[in-house]
Amino acid sequence: EPEVTQTPSHQVTQMGQEVILRCVPISNHLYFYWYRQILGQKVEFLVSFYNNEISEKSEIFDDQFSVERPDGSNFTLKIRSTKLEDSAMYFCASSYSGTGLAYEQYFGPGTRLTVT
Amino acid sequence: AQTVTQSQPEMSVQEAETVTLSCTYDTSESDYYLFWYKQPPSRQMILVIRQEAYKQQNATENRFSVNFQKAAKSFSLKISDSQLGDAAMYFCAYRIKTSGSRLTFGEGTQLTVNP
Numbered sequence: 001e002p003e004v005t006q007t008p009s010h011q012v013t014q015m016g017q018e019v020i021l022r023c024v025p026i027s028n029h030l031y032f033y034w035y036r037q038i039l040g041q042k043v044e045f046l047v048s049f050y051n052n053e054i055s056e057k058s059e060i061f062d063d064q065f066s067v068e069r070p071d072g073s074n075f076t077l078k079i080r081s082t083k084l085e086d087s088a089m090y091f092c093a094s095s096y097s098g099t100g101l102a103y104e105q106y107f108g109p110g111t112r113l114t115v116t
Numbered sequence: 117a118q119t120v121t122q123s124q125p126e127m128s129v130q131e132a133e134t135v136t137l138s139c140t141y142d143t144s145e146s147d148y149y150l151f152w153y154k155q156p157p158s159r160q161m162i163l164v165i166r167q168e169a170y171k172q173q174n175a176t177e178n179r180f181s182v183n184f185q186k187a188a189k190s191f192s193l194k195i196s197d198s199q200l201g202d203a204a205m206y207f208c209a210y211r212i213k214t215s216g217s218r219l220t221f222g223e224g225t226q227l228t229v230n231p
Contacts (some may be wrong), residue, residue: 031216043161043207045218055216089159095216105211105219107153107161 004108012114013082021077021111023092032075033093033105034067038059043091044087049075076097082115090114118143120210122222129198130230136183137193137225139208145169147213150184150191155205155224156222167191169213195227203229 005024013019025032034046047057049067066078075094079086089112093105120141129135141150152164167175167184174182179199183192195202208222 033216033218035219037159042223043209043219043221045220048216049216050216054216058218081214091161093161093219104163106163108159109160112159 002106004092004094006090006108006110006111010112010114012116015084015115016081019079019082019113021090021113022079023075023077023094023108024073025075025092025094026096026106027073029094029096029106031055031095031105032067032069032079033095035091035093035107036078036088037091037110038085038088046077046090062111068094079113082113084115086113087115118145118210118212118220120220122208122209122224122225125227125231126226128228128230129180129195131198131200134194134196135198135227137195137206137208137227139191139193139222141189141191141210141222143189143210143212145212149211149213150182151209151211151219152180152182152191152193153207153209153221154202155207157204161207165193178195197216198229200229200231203227 007022032049033040037043047061048055089110092108095105117161148169150167154162154164165177179196181194205224209223
């Protein structure tokens with residue numbers, strides 16, 4: 001069964017450093033998402049991406065964050081200058097279509113980001 | 117704004133027994149999707165069951181079923197014949213029926229299954 005993959009599984013970085021989290025969505029999917037989960041809290045939406053542009057973003061997704069689909073397979077989340085409060089699990093998800101039968105979002109295993 | 121509330125931070129059940137996890141939500145939309153996701157200690161998000169709001173019939177997936185009460189904006193998950201592998205954090209989630217729309221999650225319920 002196709003699956004969403006994410007690398008790395010765990011990233012440790014120092015405050016102020018830039019990090020790039022990578023995701024490979026399911027190959028025929030058209031919509032891509034990033035969510036984050038601070039330890040012990042609920043999963044929060046960051047951004048959705050379609051047709052090479054952001055389709056929706058949350059108030060969390062400020063100027064420190066950016067997303068990109070640099071080629072036909074990868075989908076990346078960049079945090080320009082990490083803060084301690086960016087420490088969280090970051091999940092990538094993808095869906096074929098937002099409506100109809102294929103509305104399900106498939107999640108990757110997550111990248112645990114630790115900012116020290 | 118849509119909100120999802122899970123009022124039970126923790127629940128426990130004996131193996132082979134039945135447990136129900138509660139979820140309520142707030143929305144002004146008439147058609148939307150509701151989901152239950154399972155998050156084991158690995159923290160992978162696994163879809164358990166989904167419900168389309170316009171369908172009156174409650175969704176069922178093997179031992180998992182929902183009680184969807186649209187008027188009350190309630191969406192509970194029933195797990196029958198609980199197994200040790202069911203122990204996990206369970207999140208209720210909501211999504212409007214628009215392409216690429218976000219999932220909004222509840223706070224989660226930590227389920228413990230006792231042998």
